[in-house]
Amino acid sequence: MNAWQAIRLVAARDFWERVASRAFQLSTGLTVLLIVGFILVPTFIDTDSVEEWTIGVVGEAPRDLAETVDLGAGDAATVDATSYATRADAEAGLENGEVDLFIDAAGTIVVDDDTDAQLTTLVAAVLASMEISQQADELGIDAGSLTGLFSGGLEVESVSGEADSSDGDRAFAFFATIILFMSIITYGSWILIGVIEEKTNRVVEVVLGTVRPHQLLTGKVLGIGILGVAQVILIGVVAIIVLSLQDALEIPDAAGKVLIWAFVWYLLGFAFYAVAYAAAGSLVSRQEEAQNAAFPLTLMLMAAYFVASFSITGENPVLRIASLLPMFAPMTMPLRIAGGDALAWEVAVSLALMVLTTYGLVRLAGRVYAGGLLQSGSRLKWREAFRASES
């Protein structure tokens, strides 16, 4: 059996076992629903008249609730929030028209006959997205920046119609950066957990009796990574179908070159971070330690995202340096290419570094994984694990 066959076997197992799992099917279904919701909600809103809506909340209002709903409503309405001490007070407020609806202490949305259906849908969607923020919090991203992500995406679409072509290209590149960021955050943690799986199941000795550690890791990254990309594509296709069904599809005004580069960098960036998460996972042997091991990666990812988002208006020195470094390049180089600022040698150097580091990480992670295998107790230091193995 050659290396490629071993990798393919591992990848196929990781891919199909996840596809068959209830958790995966549910999360895919829910994500698709959520995306459809996010697309449909703004278009329900009548853009001609500006409404004034007030949301009541029993107890403390969730942070940014009114602002987020307001953002979702776009130009159609302005939104405020009012707090009530008890449910009875809130019911009275709803009856006398002080508020359009309220959220009770259990998080249930209470409405009456006069409540605008658009508002109800919007609040429901926002509450659902706050659930996402909470999960994002557990990953170490703060809720504010996640909200920024969604609204950032919406803004891009409205800008692209009127801007000049290079701005349109940049907007598209930034949009691709957001997709990459979201993909890595989601599927990075799948890979992280997947890599530890063999250790927690203690199946690792049997598996490593047949395949080399770096083959196992490569297979896992491929299997889970391809599944992740497939899920992103599925969601993208659903979004495009829904948008085109209501004639709301605006193809961003991006040149073909920008599109291809965005795709190339998406794949490279995804591969790099997937492998990096696998390397982090190879250091630990328990699921509880996984997020700690990946924390430096999450920080790097956030930094890359912020450099990109501050540079959407144009070239700057920080962006230029970042676009050459493998951990930042996938989020920053597409912007520079789109803006026409990247020199050919810069792109070449950045690509080469990217590919080499990814390969180096695979080998390093394999070695660390093998070294950490028998010390299944506490978390290993990189150096110790590296020394413990010769392979």
Added chain:
Amino acid sequence: MLEIDRLSKRYRDVIALDGCTFNVARGQLLGFLGPNGSGKTTTMRSVFSLVQPDSGEVRWDGKAISADARLGFGYMPEQRGLYPRMKVATQLAYFGQLHGMAKEHAVEATGNWLERLGLADRADARLEELSHGNQQRVQLAAALLHDPELLVLDEPFSGLDPIGVQDMIDILVDRAAAGAAVVFSSHQLDLVEDLCEDVVIIAAGRVVLAGPVRALRSRSHHRYLEIEVAAPASRLDHKFADLEIIATTEGRITLRLDDDTQLEPLIRRAGELGKVHEFSFTPPNLSEVFREVAGP
């Protein structure tokens, strides 16, 4: 033939292996014995390159073990583990393929082994839904599926009920008879004594005794003398107080003697206590030999 040649390995200040050397031939069923922490697991792991020895070599048929050769081996590690949520048959076929079998062969072998182990009706169950004993059977099947030329099993009998133990014995004997080299570690020495012609005993990372069980027993300088005679325990103790007494019960005493001890005076001494029903002079059994060489 598997050759373990002068393996040494240390972890910081702990010496795990210290020149461990022995062979396992095709068709041989070898018991690999040693106290906890004596280096059995480290030796077995080094066959699969899960441990890199500091010095020494593991060879198969005279050559350093290549990745391809290793695919023809079967391994049941001490830490049992499979994928808990994966279906039994899918899982076994996967391991068959990891060992280089074509998919259809792996599927076929899976069917045969599940049949043989009485698990054919659980083929589509998730592993975690099986009882502990049945999970062990699946684990064994995962090591056997590809008809390995070398079978390495770390504590295969631990955690098995008597029926499971018998199934395991049958399978190991069968594999050795079919020409595979089989080596397994165990702490159940009575079982090893019945099952294996040959054993290797290691202590502190070194082989302290190796060879046919019968020869190892008779080579010992100790002999055990059991006397059954109609007399109370206290009188027995008193009568043989000058010798090394291992155990005394009502009417029965066990002594440890040198192998050149004259027996006639002892029979006479026993006869002075009453009628002698049994008088047996035997070499130590395997666990006694084990304690002599590997004990503290």
